Amino acid sequence: MAEVTYVEAIRSAMEEEMRRDDRVLLMGExxxxxxxxxxxxxxxxxxxxxxxxxDSPLAEAAIVGVAIGCALAGLxxxxxxxxLDFIPPAMDQIISEAAxxxxxxxxxxxxxxxxxxPCGGGVHVHGALYHxxxxxxxxxxxxxxxxxxxSTPRDAKGLLLAAxxxxxPVCFFEHxxxxxxxREEVPEGEYVVPIGKGRVVREGRDLxxxxxxxxxxxxxxxxxxxxxxxIQVEVIDxxxxxxLDRDLIVSSARKTGKVLVAHEANLALGVGAEVxxxxxxxxxxxxxxxxxxxxxxxxxxxxxxxxxxxxxxxGPDKIEAKLRELAAY
Amino acid sequence: MALxxxxxxxxxxxxxxxxxxxxxxxxLGRLLDERILVLNxxxxxxxAISGQGHEAAQVGVGYALRRGHDWLVPYYRDLTLxxxxxxxPRDHLMAALGRAADPNSGARQMPGHYGSRAHxxxxxGSPVATQILHAxxxxxxxxxxxxxxxxxxxxxxxxxxxxxxxxxxxWAAIYxxxxxxxxxxxxxxxxxxQSRQMAVPHVADRAIGYGMPGxxxxxxxxxxxxxxxxxxxxxxxxxxxxxxxxxxxxxxxxxxxxxxxxxYRTADDLAEMRRHDPVERFRIQLEAxxxxxxxxxxxxxxxxxxxxxxxxxxxxxxxxxxxxxALLHVYGEG
Numbered sequence: 001m002a003e004v005t006y007v008e009a010i011r012s013a014m015e016e017e018m019r020r021d022d023r024v025l026l027m028g029e030x031x032x033x034x035x036x037x038x039x040x041x042x043x044x045x046x047x048x049x050x051x052x053x054x055d056s057p058l059a060e061a062a063i064v065g066v067a068i069g070c071a072l073a074g075l076x077x078x079x080x081x082x083x084l085d086f087i088p089p090a091m092d093q094i095i096s097e098a099a100x101x102x103x104x105x106x107x108x109x110x111x112x113x114x115x116x117x118p119c120g121g122g123v124h125v126h127g128a129l130y131h132x133x134x135x136x137x138x139x140x141x142x143x144x145x146x147x148x149x150x151s152t153p154r155d156a157k158g159l160l161l162a163a164x165x166x167x168x169p170v171c172f173f174e175h176x177x178x179x180x181x182x183r184e185e186v187p188e189g190e191y192v193v194p195i196g197k198g199r200v201v202r203e204g205r206d207l208x209x210x211x212x213x214x215x216x217x218x219x220x221x222x223x224x225x226x227x228x229x230x231i232q233v234e235v236i237d238x239x240x241x242x243x244l245d246r247d248l249i250v251s252s253a254r255k256t257g258k259v260l261v262a263h264e265a266n267l268a269l270g271v272g273a274e275v276x277x278x279x280x281x282x283x284x285x286x287x288x289x290x291x292x293x294x295x296x297x298x299x300x301x302x303x304x305x306x307x308x309x310x311x312x313x314x315g316p317d318k319i320e321a322k323l324r325e326l327a328a329y
Numbered sequence: 330m331a332l333x334x335x336x337x338x339x340x341x342x343x344x345x346x347x348x349x350x351x352x353x354x355x356x357l358g359r360l361l362d363e364r365i366l367v368l369n370x371x372x373x374x375x376x377a378i379s380g381q382g383h384e385a386a387q388v389g390v391g392y393a394l395r396r397g398h399d400w401l402v403p404y405y406r407d408l409t410l411x412x413x414x415x416x417x418p419r420d421h422l423m424a425a426l427g428r429a430a431d432p433n434s435g436a437r438q439m440p441g442h443y444g445s446r447a448h449x450x451x452x453x454g455s456p457v458a459t460q461i462l463h464a465x466x467x468x469x470x471x472x473x474x475x476x477x478x479x480x481x482x483x484x485x486x487x488x489x490x491x492x493x494x495x496x497x498x499x500w501a502a503i504y505x506x507x508x509x510x511x512x513x514x515x516x517x518x519x520x521x522x523q524s525r526q527m528a529v530p531h532v533a534d535r536a537i538g539y540g541m542p543g544x545x546x547x548x549x550x551x552x553x554x555x556x557x558x559x560x561x562x563x564x565x566x567x568x569x570x571x572x573x574x575x576x577x578x579x580x581x582x583x584x585x586x587x588x589x590x591x592x593y594r595t596a597d598d599l600a601e602m603r604r605h606d607p608v609e610r611f612r613i614q615l616e617a618x619x620x621x622x623x624x625x626x627x628x629x630x631x632x633x634x635x636x637x638x639x640x641x642x643x644x645x646x647x648x649x650x651x652x653x654x655a656l657l658h659v660y661g662e663g
Contacts, residue, residue, distance in 0.1 A: 025473060051473055057503065062462055062496035069466015072451055073400075075473065077466075089492070096456045097463070105444050105452035106435030107658040143659050167661035 001187055007179040009153035009186045010040050010116075013160040014078060016189065018048055021076060024164060027054040028063055028080030028116075037082055038118055038179055064090040064115060068098050071113040076164055084119040084173060085130045085301075091138075098169040099144030114163045118176040119149075120214055120264055121302045121313060127176075128304035134213070134265035134296070139171045140242040140274075146170045146195055147242040151178065151216040153186050155239055158193030166195065175214040175264075182217075198245035200252075204232035207326055208252040210275055211262045212238040215314060219262055222320035231327050241271045246278060253279045257288035258326050262319055267295030289329035294322050348620045349629070351392055351551060355384040355608050356626075357633040358409025361418050362582075364637050365425045365440070369586045374425040378441040379582035380406035382549075383513050385607035386576035388413060389554025390481060390511055393562045400449040402464040402482040404457075405441040406513060410483070415448040419640035428647040429654075436650050458484055458491035461510070465497045468506035468571075479565040481558075483511040486575075487518020489535075490526050498573065502539045507565035509558065510573045513548065515580035520593040536573040548576030549607040552614075579605050 004012065018024045025048075026041055032055035035042030045053040056063045060081055067077035081087045087094075094115065101111040121132040140147045148163055148170060150156040156174065163170035201220055204227075209219045216237045223233035234252050238245060253259045259279050261272035276291040294314055296302075302312045362381050368374035380387070383406050391413030394401070401407075401414050408421060416432070424431040424440040433444050434452075444452030451467065453460055464482030471478045488494060489512060501508045512532045516523050529535065536543025542564070546557045554576050561572035579602045583590040591599070615621040621629075 054469075054504075057496070057499055059496040059499070061493055062465070062500050065459060065462025065493060065497070066466035066469055066500060069402075069451075069463040069468070070470045070473075071466070072463060073467045073470035075470050092456055092459060092493075093462065096454055097459050100454060101452055102661065103658050104434055104438050104442070104454060105446075106431075106437055108432070108444060108446045109452045110661055146660075 001185040003183050004153055004186050005180050006153045006156050006174070006182050007038055007040055009157040010160055010174060011042060011044070012186075013157045013164075014041065015044060015047070017161060017164050018044065018052065023074065023076040024078065025052045025054065025070065025075055026078050026080065027056050027067060029056055029058055029082045031055060031080050036080060038176065040080065040116070040174075060086055060090040061093050064093040064098065067113050067115070068093060068101070068111055071111045072101070072109060076112055078114045078116060078164060081115060081117040083131050084117040084135050085133045087117055087135065094139070094145070094169070094171070095142050099142045102168060103144060110167050111169050112167050114160070114170050114172050116172045116174065118179070119173045120175040120177055121309065122177050126302045126304065126309045126313070129301040132302040134263070136171070136173055136241050137265055137270045140271055144168065145242060146240065148172050148195055148240045149213040150174065150239060151213055151237050153182055153184050154191070155193055155199070157186050158191050159195060159239065161192045162195050165192070170195065173213075177214050193239070195240050196243040196245060198239050198248040199237045200248070201235040201237050202233070204234035204256065206232045206256055206258065207323055208234045208236060208256045208259045209262060209319065209323060210236045210238065210249060210252065210259060212241060213264060215262050215264050218314055218316045219319050221316035222323055225316070225320055226323055226327075231323070233323055244274065244278070249275055249278055250282045253283040254286045257286050258329065259287075260292045260294065260322055260326050262294040262314060262322070264314060265296055266298070267293055268298060270295055289326055292322060292326050294319060345620050347392070348615060349625070351388050352611055352615055352621070353629050353633065354391070354413050355388050355409065355551070355611060356629055357418065357636065358384050358387070358412055359608050360630070360633050361412070361421060361637055362408055364641065365421065366582065366586065368425055374440065375427070376439050377425065377586040378405050378584070380408045382515060382579040382581035382602075382607065384409045385551035385611060386511075386513050386548035386554050386578050389551045389576070390509070390558040390574070392555055393558035394479070394481065397449070399478050400451065400467055400480040402451040402460045402467065402480060403443045403453060404460060404483050404485065404488070405453070406485070407443060407483055408441075411443045411445070411448070411450055414450055416443075416445055416450070417640065418637050419643055420445075422640050422644035423647060426644050426647075427649060428644055429650040430647050435654075458488040458493040460484070461493050461497035464508050465501045465506060468501065468508045469504065471507055472504065477566050479507040479509060479562050481509045481511055483513055485518060486512055486514040486516070486523055486532050487521065487526055489532050498539045498541070498571070501571040502541045505568065505570035507568070508571040509561045509565060510571060512573070512575040513578050514575055515578040517580055517584070517590070517594075519584040519588060520590070531575055533573050533575040539573070541571050541573055543573040543575070545575045545577065548578035549605050549610055551607065551611050581606065
């Protein structure tokens with residue numbers, strides 16, 4: 001088994017699936033000869049040609065709308081939006097069209113497609129307001145969509161294979177800080193992770209930290225630090241935010257009785273609110289503390305200057321402090 | 330840009346059966362449209378949207394396609410066009426009355442939101458011009474699989490103000506895709522006249538900016554539309570790329586059953602428009618050239634009426650959707 005980065009895992013998932021299934025084709029800005037601005041499609045244009053790896057005009061609604069048309073005509077398109085921040089022009093196509101095609105046609109049509117987009121702040125350079133956002137809650141609100149946010153190279157590969165094979169539209173949001181910062185062994189060939197199943201990153205009996213995406217790693221660091229002080233934190237990686245793994249959320253909350261939900265996206269009206277509501281509805285009798293949440297403050301996105309960005313971003317320290325507060329409750 | 334008019338001799342080149350069939354489809358579309366409006370006025374159909382005045386444009390284009398082979402991505406005025414593609418009056422009476430057997434959507438959408446996989450008619454929603462991009466994607470799939478199919482996508486002239494219109498034409502021209510962009514220009518987007526949608530006299534004037542032919546045709550002249558559409562389809566099938574085909578139509582009815590165009594159009598304008606009824610015009614043309622003999626038009630009309638009566642009787646008795654099905658088909662099984 002080869003050790004690969006997160007972005008290489010994504011690339012290899014597409015490559016393997018294109019070799020296996022000739023219905024799969026790619027489209028997006030710079031996905032061709034350049035191989036994508038983050039290299040997620042590197043080499044695929046050279047291997048599969050311009051009819052299968054399509055350099056689109058600079059038009060996000062068209063990237064998604066044309067992909068929908070391909071899906072309606074029997075293909076399995078993977079559309080890349082260069083940054084999730086630039087997806088709003090395609091929202092009509094995603095929300096009004098892709099998400100509703102099966103329902104509105106009473107199951108006569110369906111729309112099997114993947115919309116890939118890098119999201120989140122970077123490691124050293126956060127990208128500022130328009131290269132850093134985590135907009136998953138906008139999509140997670142919409143019945144008909146699935147929203148996947150992998151946190152590891154293994155999951156990136158396994159979930160992307162599942163997304164391409166899914167009969168319905170899947171939003172696949174890749175945290176760009178993970179692209180090259182992580183490396184792990186990823187199975188070659190057939191390795192599919194089902195959409196909608198979360199993962200226990202580390203077990204713990206005292207507190208639950210429910211999270212997803214890059215925040216999983218920050219939470220794991222915080223949990224590691226607390227473990228050395230005798231506080232056992234169970235870290236849950238949701239892996240997809242629609243559908244949510246309700247069973248895993250409920251079983252962990254019932255076990256520990258204390259839950260922190262953490263994500264990089266803005267806190268208010270976000271995914272964490274839905275998770276907190278599930279815990280409140282299903283685990284009220286087992287709770288020993290109010291559900292706590294951590295997320296972005298009430299500013300539009302991550303500012304450019306580091307001194308401003310640190311106000312937005314979570315990081316292990318803030319998560320550790322919140323977990324201590326929860327433990328002491 | 331070229332302005333095409335049908336030559337009188339052209340009708341002779343087509344078989345008389347085919348001409349009668351074209352006329353029959355125009356009449357069927359018109360009478361079905363009228364019936365649905367009556368059902369609305371009777372309080373039985375909650376919503377209706379009319380295509381009256383567009384029948385010649387739709388039949389002219391529909392008869393240029395290979396049924397069961399080519400694809401259509403329609404818009405809400407295309408009742409006659411989806412009939413040409415193979416749908417039946419019963420399908421639309423089921424939709425008008427909100428019956429479970431509505432093949433477009435199982436009565437999940439408002440009537441006029443056409444779609445039928447069996448007839449290569451792509452499902453459509455309410456946002457204007459989103460369908461343009463779907464047609465481009467369908468054509469991209471045809472190209473990828475080396476199929477000789479073409480796709481027609483239709484829209485009103487108001488829809489050409491949308492960004493998806495621009496993005497779609499640009500993409501289709503870049504990749505020389507087999508798409509016919511049919512603009513059924515009836516001069517009004519609800520109440521807003523064409524002069525408030527664009528500063529050019531014809532939508533087709535914009536084609537040059539995309540690098541594709543733009544053709545304006547009299548949308549009341551079925552043979553002229555058919556000729557222009559046939560050329561556009563042939564060009565697309567040869568792999569030479571898309572065509573912007575603008576059919577200038579009249580909107581004989583208001584935008585929808587919730588609109589009254591007398592509030593924003595003058596009486597003179599409405600009276601003048603009614604003198605350009607395309608169904609009447611084709612009847613006169615076919616009678617003058619003896620394709621229709623005395624009494625033929627009445628007979629066709631009766632046959633269509635009988636079809637619609639039978640279809641309505643079936644729809645009247647058909648059940649509404651079971652409430653238990655409302656939660657189904659958000660996602661696929663498994």
